Amino acid sequence: MPQCAVPKFHVDDYVVEVLMRDLVRHDRNPSAFVVYLWLWRQTHGRDRERAGASLQAIASETGLSKSSVQTALRRLRARGLIASTRSGPTTPAFFEVKTPWREPAPSA
Helix, strand or coil: CCCCCCCCCCCCHHHHHHHHHHHHHHCCCHHHHHHHHHHHHHCHHHCCCCEEECHHHHHHHHCCCHHHHHHHHHHHHHCCCEEEECCCCCCCEEEEECCHHHCCCCCC
16 A cells, blocks of 8 residues: 655744744743744745735634634734735735744844
């Protein structure tokens, strides 16, 4: 019986070792970590700068409620971990996943 190839993607160690604990324990918002990881897969995991998705699509794919996704996205935006744009009020947003730990510190 042939085995199915399971697609793999790489996540920075920082995401699991620091960010997960920070979002889940400190912010008490595990859904923010789940949404960040899902968005990471849609962008960095597929070598894309941005990915478009509706709230309903993210909710369906992650198993979260739509309101949990909204709260998670607000938290991620506030922390500078994602940026989002949309062309109209009823169109799905395009998300860019930020990696501030990779960026060099500003010089004095």
